[in-house]
Amino acid sequence: MSLTGDQMELREEDIRKHYPAALALLEGFDHTPRIARAGEPVATERSSGVGTRRRFRSTTPGLVTRSTVRPEGVRLLERIEAADDGEALVSPLQAVAMNAVRRALAIALALAEGFGEATALAGLKRANLAGDLPAGRKGEFSELLAAEALISLHVFGNALAYLLSSHGSEVSVEVGDVEEVLSDNGQLALHGALWELDQKLASMAQDETRMVAVMSAYAEQLMEKVALRAQSAAHLGAFTGAVWKVEADDLVIRGFTPAGKARSTSLSMSFKKPEEVIGNHIAKYQSMKLAKMLMAYDFDRRLNPFAELGGFIFTFMGDGMPGTGKTTLIQMMAGLINEYCSVAGYPFRYQNLSTENIDSYQGKSGQNAKDFVNGILDPGVIGFGTIDDIDQLAGKRGDRQSSAGQLEITAVLMESFAGANTVVRGNCTFGMFSNFPENVDDALRQRAGARFLVDGPQTREDYVDILHLLLGRGHEIPLGDHEAFAAQEIRKAVSASFAQHARPREAGLLEVFDRVRGEVGELDTIAKMGRYLKAIQQADARFTGRAIKNITDAVKVRAMDFELPDEWMENPELFLFKGYDEKRAMIEELRVPVTSEMVLQEINRYADSEFRYADKSDEAAIEDMVREFERTEVAKKRFLEGRG
Structure with a gap:
């Protein structure tokens, strides 16, 4: 990261080095929900028969592999490419969504890493791995991990919403509340977010237009939920006290404030002098x-x-x-x-x-x-x-x-x-x-x-x-x-x-x-x-x-x-x-x-x-009452005439 004016530049090389890890998450991982409840078992439909879905295969030539992901595993790339009613090729919009979610994950991982280096978290992680973590610092370590989780989640949602903002349509969806917000550490937090996003795509993304709408709406809800949680969290000063700029995307990250796409609205009205x-x-x-x-x-x-x-x-x-x-x-x-x-x-x-x-x-x-x-x-x-x-x-x-x-x-x-x-x-x-x-x-x-x-x-x-x-x-x-x-x-x-x-x-x-x-x-x-x-x-x-x-x-x-x-x-x-x-x-x-x-x-x-x-x-109000009185009088008259 380098300093530019009052902003910290999140360098492109620091983001791209996390691409392999981000791609691995999108290709597949296991997650057992801890807070939210899984929906209908839609994952089995995703692999219902040979030839009914495109499959991601190993890039190693000549190597045939069998998926080891359990039925409840999360395979977000497959979920995105399935949102097109069985079309054989990935559409431009699906490709945009895949790249957006990968880049959002990489940005979140890069910023979480930067947060760790700017605080005691990186050192405490190394000590924990070596078995040398002092007993007196275990509480601080847990709080820093929780801060890392909140930062990872909000930056992921922020970047995803920003990157998809120019690809939306008039279609909007209600994704409901975000529940699987985990604060153990950054990696597990992202697992929970991707699992829940996969669940919502499975139940709501019948086509690629709704797919983008679901992803955008989920990102917005995730940011809102995490921002509320962050109000009572500790050790966030290193994140909220600085501003990061992702130059390639013109994305500015200011703490837990959503970034808006700074583009003008094209106006079709006729202006007046x-x-x-x-x-x-x-x-x-x-x-x-x-x-x-x-x-x-x-x-x-x-x-x-x-x-x-x-x-x-x-x-x-x-x-x-x-x-x-x-x-x-x-x-x-x-x-x-x-x-x-x-x-x-x-x-x-x-x-x-x-x-x-x-x-x-x-x-x-x-x-x-x-x-x-x-x-x-x-x-x-x-x-x-x-x-x-x-x-x-x-x-x-x-x-x-x-x-x-x-x-x-x-x-x-x-x-x-x-x-x-x-x-x-x-x-x-x-x-x-x-x-x-x-x-x-x-x-x-x-x-x-x-x-x-x-x-x-x-x-x-x-x-x-x-x-x-x-x-x-x-x-x-x-x-x-x-x-x-x-x-x-x-x-x-x-x-x-x-x-x-x-x-x-x-x-x-x-x-x-x-x-x-x-x-x-x-x-x-x-x-x-x-x-x-x-x-x-x-x-x-x-x-x-x-x-x-x-x-x-x-x-x-x-x-x-x-x-x-x-x-x-x-x-x-x-x-x-x-x-x-x-x-x-x-x-x-x-x-x-x-x-x-x-x-x-x-x-x-x-x-x-x-x-x-x-x-x-x-x-x-007086006119309304007068009309009501007039209607009442007419009703009385008709009632009495009917009885007579």
């Missing part, structure tokens, strides 16, 4: 700022200066009536990020979580949501995740109309967006969009750190601009007394939009605002604004401490009330390729001071949205 978004001034401005904020992410430090300084938008909610421009806003923001990433050579990943991800199988909807979140959170990419029509996708707790799948998605999103283990690195953002935000679970809605009111064109100038834009050039109608798109000049429009929030818009909140201001005067101190916040909470009990956090986060965004210069995006050398500390210093120079006007505007902007949601929610 900012000038094609009419109205929605604040939403458009903050989307443009956020697209540039993401580009400040430092891939070496795995942190964004905006996330450290405050003002980074990790989650936001855009709400508005149908046809007001939510989809256009998504197309604009995705287009900007895609363009910036193309210039900088950064991998960009865009994904949308849609109603297609709701599944009737228990747990599958939650798994789909978790895969979506993890794909965007991948620290090796710039990520943008959207959840369109979230009111249909995520269930509202307590609502009898919410399906189990919808409630699973709600639980995953709540934990992912503001859970105990949520880490905001600043490489990605999630946007939730809805025409009916009042139907979104209150706790999930409050996890949206920023609110974008997508209200579409508002002024006369807006409507002239959108008509002019959508008509295009295939006509000769004069524009008239109007300067096209002058009203869309972003700075001017945004200043006017923010100023409108000096007073609330919703009637219920305006009453609270006027009453408090009548009691204490202008809300120009923290004490007075705190009193206003308490009055809001008394009017709406859902206005909790999380709301205050979202407001202060929005204020910090306003303190970053500047756009990174366009030339910084066009020429990466000016900013994007600089070191983290230099980026941070350049951003700090642009920061503006926080004012009481900013704070009051953001309080009103956020509280307006909550009061708007509450009013709509109450009105919807």
